[in-house]
Amino acid sequence: MHWKKQIVIGLIAVLCFGLVACSPEKSKEKEVTVVLDWTPNTNHTGLYVAxxxxxxxxxxxxxxxxxPGKSTAEQLVASGKADFGVSYQEGVTQARVVGVPIVSIAAVIQHNTSGFASLSTSGIVSPKDMEGKEYGGFGSPVEKAMIQSLMKKENGDINKVKITNIGSTDFLTALKQGIDFYWIYYGWQGVEAEQKGLKLNMIYLSDQAKELDYYTPVLITSESKIKQESSTVKSFMQAVSKGYQFAIDHPDEAADILVKQNPSLDSKLVHQSQKWLSSRYQADAKSWGVQKESVWSGYANWMKSHQLLDGQFDPKKAFTNDFIPQGGK
Structure with missing residues (x-):
């Protein structure tokens, strides 16, 4: 009986050792970092839901x-200091032209929700009306090119627009400082302004020209990550797709999740923004995140025609739908 007891104890010990040895291996999670493009907002809800x-x-x-801090999402992803990031089509396009191998793996929002906003009392209802007005910008060459492009279609004169670099001054503060119009994402800054009782006029870029209906924001990773750790990219996208699908289907609960994880956010703003944005994540695409080559080539051609892109750009290498779980190919 004694030797039988020793064998049983021995078997139990071996079994326990096996469980201890195998268990961490089984449950070990791959650590990855995602860098945002800005402070947390409803563009990022799917990540926080996931x-x-x-x-x-x-x-x-x-x-x-x-x-992001001092370094941008594009820089951190390209250098391998972050595995994934939130970027925008223009940023990816410019990065690839100078040889930075980042790739867009999903369109967070299917259509461009940005545009030029002004108070309804400003009288700016079309690009022509920008003449004699003051624009508050952040100092990028694309701003003047964009305004000029829109005004030219209506025989407007860009030289009659005062362009002031106000840096990181926010939209509401800029309005108080006398700025007439400003480039915003309506789903956040526009909703916030109207919650405060301000009535806005919006000139959406997507309404002005097909090539301006580009992807912003997008999720990015590096070419090396795709080549060396495609399973990680696949797993990440499976989870993120579920997160954004949840935000599409349950905007109120998704807003609660975003606020809970970022308590400094204005709950009322988040809920209203989420309500506005949830139906726009996927919009008319066959599934969330899908991107079209025509959108990538269209905006790149627009950038080239306005001397904003110097070099060769291959839209096929700038994005991929291979990791979209639901009918992305």
Whole structure:
């Protein structure tokens, strides 16, 4: 009986050792970092939902969401200091032209929701009306080119627009400082302004020209990540797609999740923004995140025609639908 007892104890010990040895290997999560393009907002809701609902964990990932700081999302992803990032089509296009190998793996929002905003009392209802007005910008060459492009279609004169670089001054502050119009994303800044009782006129870029209906924002990774860790990219996109689908289907609950993980956000603003944006994540695409080559080539051609792009750009290499789980190919 004694030797039988020793054998049983021995078998139990071996079994326990096996469980201890194997268990961490089985449950070990791949650590990845996602860098945002700005402070947390409803463009990022799907990421925070995937975190809170444990979609990342189910996909075998331990995800850390960070803000960009001094380095941009494009720089951090390209250098390998972040695995994924939130960017925009223009940024990816310019990066690839100078040899930075980042790739867009999903369109967060299917159509461009940005445009030039002004108070309804400004009288700016078309690009021609920008004459004699003051634009508050952030100092990018694309701003003047964009305004000029829109005005030219209506025989407007860009030289009659005062363009003032106001840096990082926010929209509401800029209005108080006498700025007449400003480039915003309506789903956040526009909603915020109207919540404060301000009535706006919006000139949406997507309404002005087909090539201006570009993807902003997008999710990015590096070419090396795709080549060397495609399974990680696939797992990440499975979780993120579930996160954005949840935000599409349950905007109020998704807004609650975003606020809970970012308590400094204005809950009322988040809920209203989420309500406005949720139907626009996927819009008319066959599934969330899908991108079209024509959109990438169209905006690149527009940039070239306005001397904003110097070099060769291959739209086929700038994006991929290969990691979209639901009918992305």
């Amino acid at each position: 975190q809170a609902k444990k979609y990342f964990q189910e996909a075998g990932l331990k995800v850390r969401i960070i803000q």
